[in-house]
Amino acid sequence: MLRITSAKKMSARLSEGDIMQYIPVPELPYDKLKADFAIADHLASIDKLDLKGAGSVLIKCHYAEDGLLAAGYLFKKYIAEVACAKEQAQEDCCDEEEEFPMDLDDEDEDGEEEVTSESILYRRDDLAYLPVIPAVEFSCAFMRNPPFGMGFGAFNTRMEGEVKAKEPYWKTGDYPLIVEDHDGMHLNSKDPFEYFEQSGRFLIYILVTRPERESHFGSFGNVAFFEKSVLFETNMEYCVLERPTVQYYGKVLGDIAKAKGYKLTRSLNRTKLIRELMDYRGMSFRSSVDIETFVSKAIGKKRDDSRTITQADFDSSLIAKDIRKKNETSGKAKDAKSELDRLIGMGDVKAQLNRLLKRLSFDKQRRNSGYPTSDSHAAAVFMGSPGTAKTTVARIFGRMLCEANVLANDTFKEVSRKDLVGMYVGWTAPTVAKVFEEAKGGTIFIDEAYSLMSEGKADGYSDEALSEIIRQMENNPDTLVIFAGYGDPMRRFIQHANPGMRSRLTNVIEFKDYSVDELCEMFAYFTNKEDYVLENAATAYETIRCFVNGIRTIRSENMGNGRLIRKLFKSAVGYMAEREDNDLRTLKTADMEKAAEELLGAERNIFNGAREKSRIGFH
Missing domain, CATH: 3.40.50.300 (P-loop containing nucleotide triphosphate hydrolases)
Structure with missing residues (x-):
């Protein structure tokens, strides 16, 4: 069973008004977590990184959620390879110095506990969560003149009336930081990366590079600049995540259901179900986070008390799909x-x-x-x-x-x-x-x-x-x-x-123009559709052939015209209506011959001018 299946962001409001987003730190040590890579092979490149001497890591990935998931593994690897060694060195130099000199139980003047980033991220002395900030906030925090109105926190808490620039909550902390970049537009300066490197804080920069975004953001020119300059000039490691396989998502599906106390029915086609979800979500698909949401919604839609999730439970979670099916049955052809x-x-x-x-x-x-x-x-x-x-x-x-x-x-x-x-x-x-x-x-x-x-x-x-x-x-x-x-x-x-x-x-x-046989078939279709019958099918089709040949003598182009055959059919019905002996259904050959000659006469007048009419092949 996978140790980590998804990394979903949570949020909280700090006392100063900022909204902080964060993800949980995995509880298991890295040597146990990396066993996941046997199944999650798209994350296997993490294990190849050498974090000794590295102050930050750039993760390139297709889905931001995969980057956040990788960040959890990365941080535990960093703890295992680097942080423990640093802590031991600090303890040898100064046993009495605390790593995080802060009072997590500070209270404000009203006696209420102050909500700080540290009070949320730490549980006792252990880091339990990793903060996540958007790239635009990370970049603007190091600008001398940030854009007017640019604030910090997930919902931009800086007010227009503020005169003094406000420092973001994360800039002065000692904890690691995750930056989430969806377009590479803010990779235009190495100052933020040098700042973190000099401060000794671990930085994970997630860069989402989805091909369909290139049409909107160019060819990630800033990314190319960044890779040639900042990666070379700083102690930053580089990690590229492959796209997760459908088989991996199928494993995640089962593991999440199991973690929630449920199991998947044996008849469930996981591969087909995952592909259906990805197609349903399109560009909004959020990797394993969507899988977790999918399972939760399927459980919530269950109409019985069983602990087995069926295909019907998952189908009921795709509301728009159900609406589309209803629309298809509202009178329109289904196929x-x-x-x-x-x-x-x-x-x-x-x-x-x-x-x-x-x-x-x-x-x-x-x-x-x-x-x-x-x-x-x-x-x-x-x-x-x-x-x-x-x-x-x-x-x-x-x-x-x-x-x-x-x-x-x-x-x-x-x-x-x-x-x-x-x-x-x-x-x-x-x-x-x-x-x-x-x-x-x-x-x-x-x-x-x-x-x-x-x-x-x-x-x-x-x-x-x-x-x-x-x-x-x-x-x-x-x-x-x-x-x-x-x-x-x-x-x-x-x-x-x-x-x-x-x-x-x-x-x-x-x-291409219809052949004579196809035009005859089309006339028969009109006849059957409106519940008419032909007096003699053979002579009727011969009349149509003579009619088409007559058209060809008048104009050499656009002869095989389905619209012209419909006119022939309607005109023949008109001549049948003029007959007092009509039975409301039977089209006689004479009706078709009169209709054909009428249309040929009209064609001559249009293409050859007024000429003397003559019968062409109708007997």
Whole structure:
């Protein structure tokens, strides 16, 4: 069983008003604690550190909670290797000198016990807790002119009316200190580290370096500077923690349940459960602290008195997941992938979308598990003739990504140029930003995307719109953006787009025209869906083939159009309604022939001008 399973921060208010955060010091000595490394191999690098002569340690990790957990092991290792030797040396020099000359029972003028950092951290003469402070507080404490209003403590207790600078509670103590840094932005000076080294106090600096933060904070330039300068110039050790494995979390799950007097049901798939939790929490996942919270919530949700925790107990703890399931059953199709598969034709489109779904899902799983992930953009290009189901497929694909937990919701927002370009200069960027805000975590479908450019060249408004779209895509990687339009104009749009846009349009999906057989199948689908029957299926399909061939003689492009087949079906129903002998259900071949000739005549007038009508192949 693991000696330490998590390190959860606690907090207390000091008499001076500061809020102090801290974690417990492990009770066992280091030689027993390090047995955990056989299971927690991501912490094994701690055992390789040589702390003799080291005044501080830099821990680089993926989760802050792993750094705090490592800090407990590190401090006990420091005690075992360094502190005991120092204490013995001090006792040899001056037996009567106390290591911590303080009165822990001081009372204020009102007779109440004063709450100091020492009174919280120490139990008798032993250090029971380690204080934790944020990096911004650590950095600002050593600035000559800290930012206005910058105070100390977890909730910043400095008041605007204070004229005299207030020293932080931790600066003058003798105890070790843990600093928690989530972005590396405050590693810009070696003064704080030299101060601790000269004072002989042990410092543990936790640096969280999660790959997804780089898009927000650059490439951790301060970290590179720190590693080349401070690490070299001071007696600081360096420790890199690997990401914990799912198997380790499974062990933590069982050990925490056991420590609380419970056991996990044998049928529980721990690996699947942990992955589900990590996916559910996303970027908010807090390593073993979340595992402990998960177990506690599952116990609290139990509806019986048994001491066994089941899958159902854990499921009931994921409230948002339950809400999502309820929303899925509120009238919407439960399986978007099955809906895509039922669409007629489009074999290549379906294959490409399924591959894209797997890639995006894979990237998210790696990102949530802490593995480095190359930049992947939730963007696609849909191009093809009108009536080839681009919008329909876009809606379905957005739902597929939502059901796979790649997207947070199935919001679908269809926009065009008029929805993105403002009326006046400076209005466009806020307009685009609003669209992304409204569709956050869902899908944005930009129809006729090439209309944002004029003849392949962007105007001032279009430049602003495209630049803002790129910026919003960068800031909202959890939102799918689909650029759609006709084939050739979309190709020109991609060719003339700026490099930033072009680099994001790598998932290009072409919707080819429907074949004649697919159009016949589509007509049959419309017929069955609305409960009509064909007088003669063979002659009906021959009429459709003749109709398509007639369209081809009029225009050579955009012939395989599903929208045109729907018009043919509706027109045939109209001719059936005009017949007095209709039975409300049967579509006769004559009805279809009249409908086909009517539509062909309309097509001739549009594409070839007014010409003399002639029947084409209908007998």
